[in-house]
Amino acid sequence: MNTSNRNRVIVLAITEGGLTQTEAATRFNVSTRWIRILLARYTTGGLLAVDPRSRRPHTNPATTDPDMITAILTLRDDLIEQGLDPGAQSIWDRLPPQSRPSPATIWRILSRHNKITAQPQKRPRTSWHRFQAEAPNQMWQSDFTHWPLSDGTDTEIISWLDDHSRFLLHTSAHPRITGPIVIDTFTTTMDTYGPPASTLTDNGMVYTTRLARGNTGQRNQPNGFEQLLADLSITQKNGKPAHPTTQGKIERFHQTLKQWLTAAGPSTTLDELNTQLNQFTHIYNHERPHRALNRTTPAVAYTALPKAEPTMEAFNQIWRVRHDKVDPDGHATLRYAGKLLHLGIGRAHTGATIIILIHANNTIVINKTTGEIIAEHTIDPTHNYQPKKPTPTHQTGTMT
Template identity: 30%
Template sequence: MSHRNARLTVHGRRLLVERVRSGRPVAHVAAEMGISRPTAHKWIRRWRSEGESGLTDRSSRPHRTPHRTSAPTEARVCRLRQDRKFGPARIGPILGLSASTVHRILTRHGLNRLAFLDRPTGQVIRRYERDRPGELLHVDVKKLGRIPDGGGHKVLGRQAGRATRSNMGFDYIHSAVDDHSRLAYSEIHPDEKADTCAAFLRRAATFFAQHGITRIERVLTDNAWPYRKSFAWRQALADLDATGKLTRAYRPQTNGKVERFNRTLLDEWAYIRPYTSNDERSTALDSFLHDYNYHRCHTALGGQPPISRVNNAAGQYT
């Protein structure tokens, strides 16, 4: 890769070749371009042997690495990482390797961060993203304790807050996230019964249709009873002409986009500041969702908000 002060870019190498082909000496052309004669001869040789493709940058990685750790040893490093979840400092002494060498091996095989692994099995988690909005909708419910009037323990302190919290019950935040665009929709309900889930799905479909996602093809949920057994949920899917999909048992990463949204929901709405009442927290949800969908930057979307991905896809498929 050429750096910003490079004397020769791909364009400069073409210019070098053209001047030499015109019959001028290589030494003269090198001098006026501010490069050495060996460098000029190197690019001329590459052009003569490989043509235009020889003028592009190539990897500086060596063809052979005689001192690289053997494949069986690397396999043992990977096995200890996946089976025992050991880090470089623990794997190194077991195999007689330095921690830095172990870290390079783990990085080479994509195992350097435990977040990349499925904790129960040790397998590398395969990330996926659907090709277009509406192809897959993730749905989940997050349960939150209600806040008593006057505030809970974050406002009153741990002991006083515990006394006011008794028998307050829970709020159930139903959320739907589009797999491709990450556009999100949430509602707060007093339960997670089948009728509630079905009605939420219909309203979520209306919300997505208002934002240009007029067709929901599949809906992915966990294995909660309303999604597996209820007639109301199946009827809602049928009304939308959508297919219901369930995650594998004990594999929340399959539904990971809405699980990650739930974490953002807690960090940037539910726990971002002390609320003095449950109504105050509930009212703040609309503001959070607007910011999430229209303004919040997403690393998975190249720093853009979800609505930009929806708009881009609309332009692509129209």
């Protein structure tokens, strides 16, 4: 007999069966005090009142405030409307730090209000094996994707993403992505952020001809982008055919971009679409914390460490490679031992595009257009200005 039925039987045995309280206590092996409690409950509330009461506390100090629950649900709806990640961690990032519950609590609130869609097909995060470049500019990923205008006209969006920080270096829309556009977007990005040590792309013909063969079965000549990377001593990496997960970061980025563009609404022209892309770049780099970056933004991660640079072999030594332009004062800048130094080049070379080779505390500055060595330095980190050596020891730009 369960407790609810037993309590009712005791009360009925007294009120209807004529047992005394003492007889009922002996018959049902309970105390007379408990008998009096049951009869008092019966008198005020009937048989329902004698059923066992919940032991749950009347109040719970850990209960989330109703206003906070409303704020969480409202914020989730806002993030969905903006095309941004509406998960528990993203909501937590945007709540006031002094009063926000834990991400786990937020997830339970979303689940309780049927805001969570089960995705049993997704792999657990513990099974992921993520590769990440060790420094900014160590590797840039690139790819392009399709996106329609409001009238259905197809466009193609190309993006360059820093592998270490997920910093969005460049994204732009074009009628069609061609080899010259790949080169132009890459060099424009490089002028802003410096050259990467390597690139990672798929095997599209705008990036590489390594899988294209002519009638003779021999590999085709490098395309313009491949030749540019070779000239700049930038290592080119390409994913395995039919394995897009190799470029997983740029693939996932384009999913995030399309989600945001869908929420932002269609553009009528290419210029409008590029304006939207500029808006998204700021949000993605500066406002949207990233799970893989310990909830910091890509902009913070990109500037937290010194940038990697290409390397090349010259004069039987391995040199770091930096690309720059000579400023109006005849100087170029170089970060060395954590300090920004100014290299003396000469006003005669103002505006020249140069390649700076760095090995230990020695530099060689080469005019990129002519190949001529125009300055050499022995770095003294105790001084901001580094004068060039009076006479270069190498008279030509030929390097072996």
